[in-house]
Amino acid sequence: MELVNAVKERRSIRRFSDKSVSPELISKIVSNAVYAPSWKNTQTTRYIAIENSLIKNQIADDAVCGFEFNSNTIKNAPALIAVTTRNLRSGYERDGSFSTSKGTHWQSFDAGIATQTFCLLAYEKGLGTCIMGIYDEKKVKQILNISDDYSVSALIAIGFPASPVEVPKRKTADDVLSVIE
Numbered sequence: 001m002e003l004v005n006a007v008k009e010r011r012s013i014r015r016f017s018d019k020s021v022s023p024e025l026i027s028k029i030v031s032n033a034v035y036a037p038s039w040k041n042t043q044t045t046r047y048i049a050i051e052n053s054l055i056k057n058q059i060a061d062d063a064v065c066g067f068e069f070n071s072n073t074i075k076n077a078p079a080l081i082a083v084t085t086r087n088l089r090s091g092y093e094r095d096g097s098f099s100t101s102k103g104t105h106w107q108s109f110d111a112g113i114a115t116q117t118f119c120l121l122a123y124e125k126g127l128g129t130c131i132m133g134i135y136d137e138k139k140v141k142q143i144l145n146i147s148d149d150y151s152v153s154a155l156i157a158i159g160f161p162a163s164p165v166e167v168p169k170r171k172t173a174d175d176v177l178s179v180i181e
């Protein structure tokens, strides 16, 4: 698959077929996603693949801030990925001081790169994904028993798409690019 096609054709998928997504397939995707760049190669991203429908439904029912859209997406998906990141690493020096003026910012930045890398690799395998930012982090951490050393940086619904979806309108290069010569 051409990279440009993956970037342009990947869509957020919120309706999935009944086909399951095996842990082995998720493991294959993650084995390539680990090549995503990160702050000083700290590689703080960890993926939790939730295939258990009881736990998945608990997140859908109790941990999406009442946002029904995400609740439905999570229930409909055969699996859910919690993208977690180790705190106090990305953006920091070894002595615990910030390396830049942007404080903790780089932790989420790394998580975003890792998440999109994961989603593009999943797309290459024929899978659909939906990155979700609307969730109650405290509740997700409780349900998944995640320690305070980690943050939940994103949730990703994953499965085989039920049907193709429209491309949401994009800005053009002229809209978003300014060149200084």
Ligand SMILES: Cc1cc2nc3c(=O)[nH]c(=O)nc-3n(C[C@H](O)[C@H](O)[C@H](O)COP(=O)(O)O)c2cc1C
Residues within 6 Å of the ligand: 010, 011, 012, 013, 014, 069, 070, 073, 130, 131, 132, 133, 134, 135, 167, 168
């Ligand atoms: C950080 C982030 C948070 C998002 N949160 C949600 C969400 O909570 N629920 C949802 O349905 N989609 C969510 N999305 C998906 C966006 O709505 C989607 O990427 C955007 O509309 C463009 O559509 P496309 O991904 O199909 O190109 C999120 C995407 C990102 C990058």
